[in-house]
Amino acid sequence: MRARLRDLGLKVGYLPTGPLNAITDVAGVRVGHVTVIEDNPHVLRTGVTAIHPLNVPYWEETVFAGFHNYNGFGEVTGSHWIEETGILTSPICIGSAFSVGVLRDTLLANPQRNGIDERLHQPMAGETFDGVLNDGWHGPITRSHVEDALAAAKTGPVEEGAVGGGTGMMCHEFKGGIGTSSRVVDGPHGSFTVGALVQSNYGNRKDLIIDGVPVGRHIGYDITDSPQRRDEGSIVIVVATDAPLLPPQCRRLARRAGIGLGRVGGFGSNRSGDFIIAFSTANRLPFQDTGIVGGLKMYPNEEMNDLFRAVAEAVEEAIVNSMTAAGTMQGKDGTVVHALPLDRLVEVMALYGRGPQTEKVKV
Structure with a gap:
């Protein structure tokens, strides 16, 4: 039976987690x-993960949000609109690099299939390459999979x-995939949660570090073999917070x-797609932004240090x-x-x- 890091009596970081230690500790965030x-x-070893930012349909x-391209060998559709x-x-x-097109196309058509005729959104779909395990050239992912x-x-x-x-993903030459974690920050303006979800598919064995420990150097190929010695790979990181x-x-x-990624041993190799999307659920905007939006809230920049620590710790633990x-x-x-x-x-x-x-031991 597999376990989460904390089930093993281990942890990373100093800040407390949310009750689920997951991105869904941010109220309203949903994962499927x-x-x-x-x-x-x-031989198919693949799938789709969907993250809804809010507890209402996204056409409401x-x-x-913000987007960061740590290294750009890969694809995340819709990132240009977030930048804009x-x-x-x-x-x-x-999902898979073989399926990013159908992910994007399904998201594009989804509002219309729910009775919303006017296209007012840019679909956000990201990918990492699962071709080591998955025979993805046959395009197994369909619109039905994405809708489900x-x-x-x-x-x-x-x-x-x-x-x-x-x-179908691998991470630091071990089996990888989906991971999540969260942190809670208490300050003068209240308590806020930062959650992270990753799709990990990157890294060399020797670079793996967990809580500062060079784990990868202690688990050689004589202990656990790897089908592929590699530095390349990719990761998609989704960050959510209820801080305004x-x-x-x-x-x-x-x-x-990216600090959390670096702590585990990712350094953004040349042929690695390392992409991060961060969004805040505190300011909810009307989908059809045809009028002036009032009542927006803003967290003080001078007090964001704890949020920075929170995201680094959450990403680090999510990858592990x-x-x-x-x-x-x-x-x-x-x-x-x-x-x-x-x-x-x-x-x-x-x-x-x-x-x-x-x-x-002495190190």
């Missing part, structure tokens, strides 16, 4: 998965690991998500959860991507004073 695992006529209200306006006008769908993921989105606990868009941020502040938050939750998977051509061995992880972390044991 569709997982596609088939062996005939083609929208939110402020600072407004996220659709759910965020993430959108319809399945709900609040509450979020399934992690080899599910949804993360089904304006678009430039959302961009600032998105950039700090994407690995600890994912089991070993066999895919196309018999390729096997092995799970991060949890017993060995606990042993390595204990050597450095992490977890229930406190004895440290």
